[in-house]
Amino acid sequence: MSSTPSPTPSDEERELSTNSSDLIDHETFDQLLEMDDDDEHDFSKSIVWNYFEQAETTFGSMDKALEDKDLEELSKLGHFLKGSSAAIGLTKVKASCEKMQHFGNKKDETGTNDITENDALKKISSLLEKVKDEYKEAETYLKNFYNERENP
Amino acid sequence: MSNTSGGPDFVKKLFKMLEDESYSDIVSWGINGDSFVVKEIDAFTKTILPRHFKHSNFASFVRQLNKYDFHKIRNSDDSNSPYGEQAWEFHHPKFQCDKRDQLDNIKRKTPANQKKLASNTVNDVSNMTHLTELQSQVNNLTKLQTNMNEHLHALSKSYHSVVQDLLNFQKNMVAQDQLMQNLVQYLVNLEAGNYNNNHHSSTSGENMTPFIPSDQAQKLINSYTEVARASFDQMNEISRRAQSIHHIANGEINNPCTSLSDSNSNTSNESLELLPLRSNLSDDNTGNINTSASSESVSPKNYISPQSNSAASQPAETINISNEYSHNIPDTMINLHPSDNGLTVLTVGHLTPRQSQSSSTPNLLPIAISSNNSNSSIPHIDNTSPQRASNTMRVHRSTFVPAWSVPPKVLLVDDDAVYQNIGSKFLQVFGCAIDIAVDGISAVNKMNFEKYDLVLMDIVLPNLDGVEATTRIRRFDPNTPIISMTSNTTKQECIKYLSHGMNDILAKPFTKANLLSMLERYCMHLKVMPNFQNIPRPLGAADRPITTIPNNNNLISSDLTDDNLSENWISNPLTIAGDNSYPFTVLSSDDYIQMVSNVINTSNSMNNGTRYLEDNDDQNQRSRKKPKFEVVE
Numbered sequence: 001m002s003s004t005p006s007p008t009p010s011d012e013e014r015e016l017s018t019n020s021s022d023l024i025d026h027e028t029f030d031q032l033l034e035m036d037d038d039d040e041h042d043f044s045k046s047i048v049w050n051y052f053e054q055a056e057t058t059f060g061s062m063d064k065a066l067e068d069k070d071l072e073e074l075s076k077l078g079h080f081l082k083g084s085s086a087a088i089g090l091t092k093v094k095a096s097c098e099k100m101q102h103f104g105n106k107k108d109e110t111g112t113n114d115i116t117e118n119d120a121l122k123k124i125s126s127l128l129e130k131v132k133d134e135y136k137e138a139e140t141y142l143k144n145f146y147n148e149r150e151n152p
Numbered sequence: 153m154s155n156t157s158g159g160p161d162f163v164k165k166l167f168k169m170l171e172d173e174s175y176s177d178i179v180s181w182g183i184n185g186d187s188f189v190v191k192e193i194d195a196f197t198k199t200i201l202p203r204h205f206k207h208s209n210f211a212s213f214v215r216q217l218n219k220y221d222f223h224k225i226r227n228s229d230d231s232n233s234p235y236g237e238q239a240w241e242f243h244h245p246k247f248q249c250d251k252r253d254q255l256d257n258i259k260r261k262t263p264a265n266q267k268k269l270a271s272n273t274v275n276d277v278s279n280m281t282h283l284t285e286l287q288s289q290v291n292n293l294t295k296l297q298t299n300m301n302e303h304l305h306a307l308s309k310s311y312h313s314v315v316q317d318l319l320n321f322q323k324n325m326v327a328q329d330q331l332m333q334n335l336v337q338y339l340v341n342l343e344a345g346n347y348n349n350n351h352h353s354s355t356s357g358e359n360m361t362p363f364i365p366s367d368q369a370q371k372l373i374n375s376y377t378e379v380a381r382a383s384f385d386q387m388n389e390i391s392r393r394a395q396s397i398h399h400i401a402n403g404e405i406n407n408p409c410t411s412l413s414d415s416n417s418n419t420s421n422e423s424l425e426l427l428p429l430r431s432n433l434s435d436d437n438t439g440n441i442n443t444s445a446s447s448e449s450v451s452p453k454n455y456i457s458p459q460s461n462s463a464a465s466q467p468a469e470t471i472n473i474s475n476e477y478s479h480n481i482p483d484t485m486i487n488l489h490p491s492d493n494g495l496t497v498l499t500v501g502h503l504t505p506r507q508s509q510s511s512s513t514p515n516l517l518p519i520a521i522s523s524n525n526s527n528s529s530i531p532h533i534d535n536t537s538p539q540r541a542s543n544t545m546r547v548h549r550s551t552f553v554p555a556w557s558v559p560p561k562v563l564l565v566d567d568d569a570v571y572q573n574i575g576s577k578f579l580q581v582f583g584c585a586i587d588i589a590v591d592g593i594s595a596v597n598k599m600n601f602e603k604y605d606l607v608l609m610d611i612v613l614p615n616l617d618g619v620e621a622t623t624r625i626r627r628f629d630p631n632t633p634i635i636s637m638t639s640n641t642t643k644q645e646c647i648k649y650l651s652h653g654m655n656d657i658l659a660k661p662f663t664k665a666n667l668l669s670m671l672e673r674y675c676m677h678l679k680v681m682p683n684f685q686n687i688p689r690p691l692g693a694a695d696r697p698i699t700t701i702p703n704n705n706n707l708i709s710s711d712l713t714d715d716n717l718s719e720n721w722i723s724n725p726l727t728i729a730g731d732n733s734y735p736f737t738v739l740s741s742d743d744y745i746q747m748v749s750n751v752i753n754t755s756n757s758m759n760n761g762t763r764y765l766e767d768n769d770d771q772n773q774r775s776r777k778k779p780k781f782e783v784v785e
Contacts, residue, residue, distance in 0.1 A: 028661060028663075031663060031664055032574065034664075035577050035578070035581065035664075043577060046573065047570055047573050047574060047577075050569050050570055050573060051570050054568070054569055054570060076612070079612055079639075080567075080568065080612070082639065083568050083570075083571065083612075083639055083660060083661070084568050084569075084570040084571065086639065086660060086661040087568075087570045087571055087574055087660070087661040088570065089661075
């Protein structure tokens with residue numbers, strides 16, 4: 001995948017694990033890795049790549065829904081991506097998606113107080129950029145992770 | 153006296169009579185001239201009546217008067233009567249001595265009126281009769297209606313049962329069809345294996361197997377030769393292994409595959425490692441080596457392996473057969489996993505996707521050994537090796553699988569591909585057969601056609617959400633456990649799910665452990681029972697404990713499962729026995745159903761309403777699903 005020269009596996013491992021604790025929930029992700037057969041990560045990788053695909057599609061839909069000011073759709077999309085992100089263990093993305101779900105329902109980020117439609121759209125538009133960044137971060141991490149496993 | 157005006161004759165005669173003064177002592181006008189008085193009834197009757205009215209009947213005269221509406225004037229006080237006590241005074245408002253012209257207005261009381269009155273009464277009477285008649289008719293109709301309703305009800309009831317029967321028959325047909333196909337497939341594979349073996353070793357390729365008549369076989373072979381050739385390389389591999397097995401055990405199996413599992417051993421290179429492991433087995437099992445080797449039982453196994461990329465497609469028409477060769481280790485055998493009562497499955501080799509299963513059949517070599525606790529005398533294993541048919545996925549895994557008597561059939565309803573994949577994977581590892589629905593509607597449809605042991609239902613779904621889908625499913629299926637998979641686990645939501653017929657809640661994202669606990673909770677009745685000698689078996693030799701069958705330490709059963717093959721298809725069990733004492737035995741469906749229902753009735757305590765059969769709380773009376781296909785060699 002990535003052609004960037006990687007440090008030695010042990011360094012990489014350490015570096016990633018320190019960096020990624022809030023990015024990824026290792027308990028969840030390890031559970032996926034456990035399901036892999038031996039050293040090959042076909043299964044978890046297929047899941048993760050599947051997730052990437054799904055996430056990219058969802059971001060596209062979110063952009064469009066934001067353009068259409070379709071809050072309800074944004075809430076649904078937030079819920080959807082929240083689910084799959086949680087399944088992989090992508091904590092940050094999941095949290096942001098949950099906020100989007102609330103904003104879409106015209107609630108504040110905890111889902112308790114009402115906010116106006118304009119507020120909601122404003123909040124979502126900045127949130128969407130944030131969640132995309134978080135996703136990119138996760139994607140890079142995961143791709144590196146698999147790249148490194150495959151090419152130690 | 154000229155008769156100038158009309159008027160009834162009687163009245164005219166009467167008037168005329170009164171004009172005759174000579175009768176004044178007998179009959180005359182009254183004092184006021186508005187009535188007339190008959191003073192001497194006897195004389196009147198004898199002399200006047202015959203003269204004027206041609207009869208001598210005073211009563212008739214009075215009757216006539218009444219007819220013309222004359223009324224007798226009764227004297228309230230007899231003493232005051234001016235005409236004597238015997239006098240009869242008659243009065244008519246228009247009959248006055250000086251008003252002759254009014255005579256015309258004296259009319260006989262209209263007979264019509266009388267008739268009318270009479271007819272009215274008659275009508276009333278007839279109306280009454282009519283009414284009663286109608287009433288009784290209505291009553292009869294109502295009664296009839298009720299009867300008809302009851303009849304209709306009965307009819308619709310029997311219609312339902314007929315439909316039910318039809319569905320059952322359909323399932324039956326499908327199951328039989330499946331069985332037939334599997335048998336054919338199996339035989340064909342044997343043929344193909346033989347063919348290839350021969351081809352490989354002698355390059356003659358002409359030898360036909362003795363399993364099926366050659367002309368029929370030829371047809372089958374022809375159609376499967378391609379298949380065999382396509383997998384020629386793999387077959388070579390198989391042949392090689394076959395020979396090594398033959399060295400060891402002089403086995404007669406054409407498609408050999410030994411099975412062993414050792415969770416500690418990493419059998420990455422199966423063909424190399426099998427041999428020494430097999431030798432170990434022989435060493436440990438010296439007394440039994442011949443039997444265990446020669447009694448390798450072969451059973452076609454059909455397994456549902458829905459893939460993520462074909463989740464929505466219904467792979468119904470094709471059969472995926474993997475020949476599984478399972479070895480059951482007799483009780484004297486070493487116990488590899490003393491702590492487990494479960495089944496350890498090690499799958500080795502390439503699993504190829506279901507779509508190309510016809511060519512992949514020979515490659516699919518799940519290898520399994522199970523070792524049970526020595527105190528649980530279960531020589532019977534249902535191999536539930538997870539077969540994840542992802543594209544050329546390589547499976548080298550040793551996992552603990554609950555000892556299902558039948559792989560639970562799970563319907564996973566989720567629109568999220570990530571969950572579909574993860575869920576499928578986990579469930580496969582747990583030895584389940586999986587089906588996937590991507591939205592609420594297809595979930596409802598699948599529930600309509602299939603019987604599942606468990607439904608994992610996402611809530612937020614396209615088209616029809618999980619709650620609504622559950623509501624609809626509950627209309628026809630009140631029993632199958634439906635688990636809500638949701639990230640929204642607030643109390644309020646959970647109550648909503650449960651109140652709509654869901655049985656439990658599995659928080660998303662679920663962990664492997666959570667999922668397994670759900671599975672074990674709701675499919676407990678499918679676990680293999682530790683003591684199944686107590687369980688009636690639909691074999692001809694039902695009362696013969698399996699463990700005592702000589703040379704039959706290995707009893708392999710497999711269940712044919714497919715999307716359109718209902719798991720609870722239980723009748724028509726078929727036993728194939730290599731032993732002469734075990735001829736083909738087909739117990740009649742009725743008998744078996746009866747038997748099973750008895751079992752169910754006596755062990756209903758934990759019934760989740762799923763497929764059937766539940767163990768007693770003491771777990772001694774565990775019953776199990778009868779394998780549809782058994783091989784005893």
